[in-house]
Amino acid sequence: MxxxxxxxxxxxxxxxxxxxxxxxxxxxxxxxxxxxxxxxxxxxxxxxxxxxxxxxxxxxxxxxxxxxxxxxxxxxxxxxxxxxxxxxxxxxxxxxxxxxxxxxxxxxxxxxxxxxxxxxxxxxxxxxxxxxxxxxxxxxxxxxxxxxxxxxxxxxxxxxxxxxxxxxxxxxxxxxxxxxxxxxxxxxxxxxxxxxxxxxxxxxxxxxxxxxxxxxxxxxxxxxxxxxxxxxxxxxxxxxxxxxxxxxxxxxxxxxxxxxxxxxxxxxxxxxxxxxxxxxxxxxxxxxxxxxxxxxxxxxxxxxxxxxxxxxxxxxxxxxxxxxxxxGELSLVAPPVPTASPLDWTVVEGLGLALDRGGGAGLAPVDFTLRRGEWLALSGTSGAGKTSLVDIIAGLIAPTAGQLLVDGAPLDASRLAGWRAGLSYIGQQEAPFDETIRGALGSATDAELWAALGLVGLADVVRGSPSGLDTRLAERGDRLSGGERQRLLIARALMRQPRLLLLDEATAALDVVSERALVERLRAARPKMAVLLVAHRAESLALCDRALAIGGHAA
Structure with a gap:
């Protein structure tokens, strides 16, 4: 009551x-x-x-x-x-x-x-x-x-x-x-x-x-x-x-x-x-x-x-x-629109990061290092804690053990807003709203929108639609194929100009050839953007600089 x-x-x-x-x-x-x-x-x-x-x-x-x-x-x-x-x-x-x-x-x-x-x-x-x-x-x-x-x-x-x-x-x-x-x-x-x-x-x-x-x-x-x-x-x-x-x-x-x-x-x-x-x-x-x-x-x-x-x-x-x-008691005031400038960092380190959800679930202690411009693949069996690690890096949840360091300093509350301002995250269940492609990508000029769509290989598909950028996506983006939805979500993430891009199986719907072409374009266009890619396919892991198996060490 x-x-x-x-x-x-x-x-x-x-x-x-x-x-x-x-x-x-x-x-x-x-x-x-x-x-x-x-x-x-x-x-x-x-x-x-x-x-x-x-x-x-x-x-x-x-x-x-x-x-x-x-x-x-x-x-x-x-x-x-x-x-x-x-x-x-x-x-x-x-x-x-x-x-x-x-x-x-x-x-x-x-x-x-x-x-x-x-x-x-x-x-x-x-x-x-x-x-x-x-x-x-x-x-x-x-x-x-x-x-x-x-x-x-x-x-x-x-x-x-x-x-x-x-x-x-x-x-x-x-x-x-x-x-x-x-x-x-x-x-x-x-x-x-x-x-x-x-x-x-x-x-x-x-x-x-x-x-x-x-x-x-x-x-x-x-x-x-x-x-x-x-x-x-x-x-x-x-x-x-x-x-x-x-x-x-x-x-x-x-x-x-x-x-x-x-x-x-x-x-x-x-x-x-x-x-x-x-x-x-x-x-x-x-x-x-x-x-x-x-x-x-x-x-x-x-x-x-x-x-x-x-x-x-x-x-x-x-x-x-x-x-x-x-x-519980309903909040009355919306969270403020972030105004912090993106944190300019060189290296992110995880030292013994772990999460205990009870009953043996969560994330076993993990160490990793990710530098600006690097692509780090994350693999592991289902339930090993890959998404939990991504959520910790994104600042969504706090680890029960270990530290997340940015340029050697802990990522505390004073630095979290700047960290998030330079981060884009695409989760497993994410889908666009029932809106236009223009609305899904956010406020920008047409030239910027077309550039982002071209970078992810979706520009020709959108140009082929009678409504172009004003094409409605339907509920959960159902007018697009699974691969096209993932491309659109990546394009939206890129509009933020992130320093770090977190992709939790966000390329799984693409075939191997399309995924390789997408990664090559992204690496060429955004050489200073770091990427953490959660994937299962060996071909996907091979596209990254290093791979980290949960429970193992970076290779």
């Missing part, structure tokens, strides 16, 4: 909304109050209107006679009523627009802060969350949190309306207003009970969505191989089981809401009959009785809306609690 001890998910969500929305929340609340006041005024003006139309005396007729001079009182009252309805409509339009803006801005803020939190807490934390966990959070928990905010605003609107309507009823007949308040109070325990049940349903739905989201990720990740092997049914069955449980929980929640609506409709009908009976017993004049009847009929809507909104808020708020459980 997020927030302070014993704090409900809804309270934790409201705390976060209040912090993020700031004055926009209070402006929206003021508009809600103004809309409710306009609603109450439009109902009050019905009293003199009905009194004048019916010709009956009573409070409405006396009010019209005292306030409105002359004989043409009905047109004046009708004009006021029309102006009030126009004002009410205008206020509700502004209120609804402000509510929509608050909701959309909050969802954007939540998505952005989740990304900032991952970036702020570093790669080990991001890796522990995992791609499937982050995708489930963004696809399920963030939208449901935004939906909870929507229902919270709906509940606040309903409360404002009910308070104003009760105040209007009190001006017409305080015994009737007191009776309405008693009826609303009698429904409060049922309302709170439904909200508590909905919160439990929400917790179950949140857990099931996590399971379903991870199953969907596994389905996508393994579908290609499963189709090739004719075993896709196993993945489909696992995904279906997660969907069935989720669907059952959502149906249970919808059933509870439907039951509450049905009970509310019956109670509203009984209340209307009671109003007429009590009004007759109190000998209220017909205009007042009619206005009260309209008022209490209008009150039924906000009362039901409040019940439904509180239940839905309680059901969706656990999604925000799950975000905080997964990411």
């Amino acid at each position: 997020s927030g302070t001890p014993h704090q409900t998910p809804a309270a934790a969500l409201f705390r976060d909304v209040r912090r993020e929305a700031g004055r926009k929340l209070w402006i929206t609340g003021a508009l809600m109050a103004a809309g409710a006041l306009a609603e109450g005024a439009s109902l009050l003006i019905l009293l003199p209107m009905l009194s004048l139309v019916s010709g009956e005396g009573g409070r409405g007729a006396r009010f019209a006679a005292d306030v409105i001079p002359g004989m043409n009182r009905l047109p004046f009252v009708l004009g006021v009523f029309l102006l009030l309805m126009i004002a009410r409509s205008a206020i509700l339009f502004v209120r609804d627009r402000a509510s929509a803006r608050l909701e959309s801005d909050y969802e954007r803020s939540l998505r952005l802060r989740a990304a900032i939190t991952l970036a702020d807490r570093g790669w080990p934390f991001a890796a522990s969350v995992g791609q499937a966990g982050m995708q489930a959070l963004l696809d399920n928990d963030v939208p449901r949190s935004s939906t909870a905010v929507h229902f919270g605003l709906s509940a606040a609107t309903a409360v404002f309306l009910l308070l104003i309507q009760l105040a209007v009823a009190a001006t017409l007949s305080w015994p009737m207003a007191l009776g309405a308040l008693v009826l609303l109070s009698l429904g409060l325990p049922s309302m709170l009970k439904l909200a508590r049940r909905s919160e439990l349903s929400g917790l179950g739905i949140t857990a099931s969505q996590q399971v379903s989201g991870r199953a969907a990720f596994s389905l996508y990740a393994g579908l290609k191989a499963a189709l090739a092997q004719g075993s896709a049914g196993r993945f489909i069955d696992a995904y279906d089981r997660s969907l069935v449980k989720l669907a059952d929980q959502m149906v249970d929640f919808a059933t509870a809401l439907a039951n509450s609506r049905a009970r509310h409709a019956i109670a509203a009908a009984a209340a209307a009959a009671t109003i007429i009976a009590v009004g007759s017993a109190l000998a209220l004049d017909l205009p007042r009785l009619l206005v009260l009847l309209v008022l209490f009929a209008r009150m039924s809507g906000p009362a039901q809306s409040l019940q439904q909104a509180l239940a839905s808020l309680a059901a969706h708020a656990p999604a925000f609690a799950n975000i905080e459980a997964l990411l």
Whole structure:
């Protein structure tokens, strides 16, 4: 559970909304109050209107006679009523627009802060969350949190309306207003009970969505191989089981809401009959009785809306609690854009670098030396720790033993920004966004973009596309072949003018001849750039100055 001890998910969500929305929340609340006041005024003006139309005396007729001079009182009252309805409509339009803006801005803020939190807490934390966990959070928990905010605003609107309507009823007949308040109070325990049940349903739905989201990720990740092997049914069955449980929980929640609506409709009908009976017993004049009847009929809507909104808020708020459980307290400020100048270095050394992940996993002690302009190949069996060593060199994770020295000095926090400014890294799972080739390569002149594409052997492919540099890549760059994607990623890395290029199997999709041609062009164009290349093929290792086998020594 997020927030302070014993704090409900809804309270934790409201705390976060209040912090993020700031004055926009209070402006929206003021508009809600103004809309409710306009609603109450439009109902009050019905009293003199009905009194004048019916010709009956009573409070409405006396009010019209005292306030409105002359004989043409009905047109004046009708004009006021029309102006009030126009004002009410205008206020509700502004209120609804402000509510929509608050909701959309909050969802954007939540998505952005989740990304900032991952970036702020570093790669080990991001890796522990995992791609499937982050995708489930963004696809399920963030939208449901935004939906909870929507229902919270709906509940606040309903409360404002009910308070104003009760105040209007009190001006017409305080015994009737007191009776309405008693009826609303009698429904409060049922309302709170439904909200508590909905919160439990929400917790179950949140857990099931996590399971379903991870199953969907596994389905996508393994579908290609499963189709090739004719075993896709196993993945489909696992995904279906997660969907069935989720669907059952959502149906249970919808059933509870439907039951509450049905009970509310019956109670509203009984209340209307009671109003007429009590009004007759109190000998209220017909205009007042009619206005009260309209008022209490209008009150039924906000009362039901409040019940439904509180239940839905309680059901969706656990999604925000799950975000905080997964990411912790969300970061508020994005990491600053690096301004450090690239560190100018001559030699990098690893002395006994090791990483203990527990259970025998990690990286055994490794020594290496890499000078500017050199290409060092890194090989080893799967799980030996090649990627771990690259991550240590990149400053993503800290070794549990050993030192990383740059020109003889430890790479500490004071030098890390400059080190990263002169580094480019292409990991195993990296893929471009669904954007244009121009967007993927970053801000540069067309001449610079074409030069980078030519250097990696991709210029002719891009020129052959009707849109050229503005060709969209599709999700994960799927419009390109595997080798073309790797070339594009290398071109993007080169745009940084790195002193050190880390390639974690980033040339594995290229054939031997293409890989050799690429390496020769890179070495000729960037003779002072050092490269650490993780590879398995002997032909790839042979392209480098030296090779380092994890567990061995540089040769």
